[in-house]
Amino acid sequence: MSRRILNVVINGERHELLIEPHWTLLQVLRGQIGMMGTKENCLEAECGVCTVLLEGKAVNSCILLAGQVEGRAITTIEGLGDPEHLHPLQAAFIEHGAVQCGYCIPGMILSAKSFLDENPGRQPTRQEIREALAGTLCRCTGYGKIVDAVAAAAQRMAGKEPTP
Template identity: 70%
Template sequence: MTRVDLDITINGDRQILSVEPHWTLLQVLRNELGLTGTKENCLEAECGVCTVLLDGAAVASCITLALQCRGRTVVTIEGLAPPGKLDPIQKAFIEHGAVQCGYCIPGMVMTAKSFLDEHAGERLSEEQIREGICGTLCRCTGYRKIVDAVAAAAAASVTQGQRP
């Protein structure tokens, strides 16, 4: 198959890659760039473990064609915070013990990041948080610690007047 150039910004770095038109964003991230924090699972946008931010919005990278991202900005779990630092959401997940096996956590963190950015400065109910993260499945927990972590990150952003 003929490859096509893809000009994309990933985690703040402009990349020009040669990709096959049928490749998904997930394939490019994991196989071409070695960004394996974005997990591969259902390949049908059902589980959420492959969630990344595309121009700030949470998307399932397993069903997003890489070429749909031409000229756009992608953030993966590896690029969420500067090297050696944690995003407030990552910190909250650790502080609340919301990381079990860890497989779903990158997708869950990215989903939470997008959700909290959409609702910056708002006081969120547990129901709103559960609905906001419902697209990412976790088989290890009952979501209690995850919801607590997202709530803590949201509350901290309201208190500090910052985006999570």
């Protein structure tokens, strides 16, 4: 089966990559580019640790064929904020004790971002946040502090609370 060239924009940077048709986006990110912030686990869209944003929407990169993102824009956790300029979600996760082992956290943060960006400025309920995060399993936290963090970040992103 023939290799092909993939053109994709990842975190604002254009990449031209030689891929096998059956490679998933997760394989390309981790195995080919070496961006390890996107995690791997179940590989069947059950756990959510591989979540990335495709044109701003959260998707499971473990079952997304890389060839299908030709010409499209991907955001990974590395593209969200850096240690000096944390995204409000990243800052809130730290402040609210929402991070334990941390393996699910990139996926959790990107799932939350996708959800909050659907209705900018609107403060979601805790139940709505839980629904939005249900596709990402966390075994450490019991989710409560993650919900706290997303709720706080939503307020901050809506400009209702200044970023400290």
